[in-house]
Amino acid sequence: MYSVRNGVRVMGEVKEEAGAAQPAFEPKIVAFACYYCAYSAADLAGSMRLQYPPNIRIVELPCTGKVNPQMLLKAFEEGADGVYVAGCMEGDCHFLRGNLRAKRRVKYVKGLLDEIGVGGERLEMFNLSSSMGPRFAQIAREMTERIKALGPSPVNRKARASAADEDAAGG
Amino acid sequence: MIVAERKPLEEILRLIDGAKTVLLTGCGGCVTVHMAGGEKEVEVLASLLRLHYKKEDKPIKILTQTVTRQCEPEYVRELADNVDKAAVVLSMGCGVGVQFIAENFPKAWVVPALNTKFAGATLEAGVWAERCGLCGECILYKTGGICPVIRCSKSLLNGPCGGSQNGKCEVDPEIDCAWQLIHDRMKDLGKLDLLLEIEPPKDWSKARDGGPRKVMREDMRF
Numbered sequence: 001m002y003s004v005r006n007g008v009r010v011m012g013e014v015k016e017e018a019g020a021a022q023p024a025f026e027p028k029i030v031a032f033a034c035y036y037c038a039y040s041a042a043d044l045a046g047s048m049r050l051q052y053p054p055n056i057r058i059v060e061l062p063c064t065g066k067v068n069p070q071m072l073l074k075a076f077e078e079g080a081d082g083v084y085v086a087g088c089m090e091g092d093c094h095f096l097r098g099n100l101r102a103k104r105r106v107k108y109v110k111g112l113l114d115e116i117g118v119g120g121e122r123l124e125m126f127n128l129s130s131s132m133g134p135r136f137a138q139i140a141r142e143m144t145e146r147i148k149a150l151g152p153s154p155v156n157r158k159a160r161a162s163a164a165d166e167d168a169a170g171g
Numbered sequence: 172m173i174v175a176e177r178k179p180l181e182e183i184l185r186l187i188d189g190a191k192t193v194l195l196t197g198c199g200g201c202v203t204v205h206m207a208g209g210e211k212e213v214e215v216l217a218s219l220l221r222l223h224y225k226k227e228d229k230p231i232k233i234l235t236q237t238v239t240r241q242c243e244p245e246y247v248r249e250l251a252d253n254v255d256k257a258a259v260v261l262s263m264g265c266g267v268g269v270q271f272i273a274e275n276f277p278k279a280w281v282v283p284a285l286n287t288k289f290a291g292a293t294l295e296a297g298v299w300a301e302r303c304g305l306c307g308e309c310i311l312y313k314t315g316g317i318c319p320v321i322r323c324s325k326s327l328l329n330g331p332c333g334g335s336q337n338g339k340c341e342v343d344p345e346i347d348c349a350w351q352l353i354h355d356r357m358k359d360l361g362k363l364d365l366l367l368e369i370e371p372p373k374d375w376s377k378a379r380d381g382g383p384r385k386v387m388r389e390d391m392r393f
Contacts, residue, residue, distance in 0.1 A: 068211070069211075069215045070211065070214045070215055070218060073215060073218035073219065073222065074218060076222060077218055077221055077222055077225070112215070112219060115179070115180045115181075115219075116180060116219050116222050116223050116226075117223070117226060118222055118226065154226045155222050155225045155226045157226075158225075158226075158228045
């Protein structure tokens with residue numbers, strides 16, 4: 001299932017589920033995936049029955065050149081613990097330079113996240129081709145491991161803690 | 172256009188500290204063109220502020236509104252409703268915008284989110300450079316369209332100083348010597364003889380030294 005927002009297809013929902021108890025930290029990770037490569041790679045990973053963590057929410061983009069700082073920050077605001085942008089291999093962009101533009105924007109937003117104390121390491125850019133299903137699964141695992149090691153985003157930490165408290169008190 | 176740059180977030184956070192409601196307002200003029208304080212930059216800063224306050228677990232309401240130009244009264248007045256609701260107005264306009272909002276809303280506490288730098292031009296995507304010193308009396312017709320007032324670090328009017336080395340300024344090897352540029356251009360244009368004329372001391376009273384300036388045109392007034 002997906003919904004369409006601002007011209008991009010959104011699979012799943014990122015919004016914080018109120019009151020969800022989280023015994024072990026399961027990060028929420030948003031992947032902005034290019035239709036021509038990463039999204040197809042995700043499809044291939046599925047067809048190949050490859051296992052990857054269910055923490056990934058994929059947002060399909062027509063090209064990673066569509067990525068802008070607002071979009072990346074919004075994901076963090078809505079409760080993501082990590083975000084990554086997955087575009088075509090450098091030099092292989094369907095729109096020539098979209099992935100290179102995304103790379104610069106990701107670098108810029110990493111700086112902003114450091115400045116605000118959320119941490120730039122929670123955001124990453126990856127490059128892969130549509131035939132790289134196993135690589136897609138590997139990236140999903142890599143990113144999930146990285147965010148698990150970092151712990152919940154400082155933005156969600158308090159919300160998570162109070163939700164867990166309420167749950168403990170209630171149950 | 173007027174070129175500005177966002178202040179460090181730490182400073183902005185200090186400026187709005189303690190406010191429960193902040194109006195973050197952008198300008199659709201120069202700062203939109205060079206991507207420092209337009210609608211998109213307002214969205215990005217609003218998002219960063221919300222992330223910060225959520226992280227600190229402090230509730231804050233960020234109102235956002237971008238007007239066509241913060242330097243014209245009819246557009247600034249559009250902010251009235253939101254100004255009333257906010258404890259602090261954080262302007263992403265240039266220094267003119269910040270002052271003009273303050274001037275139009277005597278009871279509002281208006282603070283700048285940008286550092287206003289200079290009047291300049293876009294050299295290439297993402298690079299802007301100073302081009303006009305706003306001196307009030309243009310002499311570009313004497314110098315081949317290259318301004319010695321703002322592009323020479325010393326604002327010299329009669330040729331380079333001894334600090335001109337290999338076409339660069341002694342202040343910073345990144346800065347071109349304006350007089351080298353002027354000489355080369357005049358040579359290319361075959362107008363070197365124009366540079367032989369000695370330029371008398373500049374009347375700085377027409378620049379900022381004469382106090383704040385004002386332009387008034389009777390034909391344009393209501």
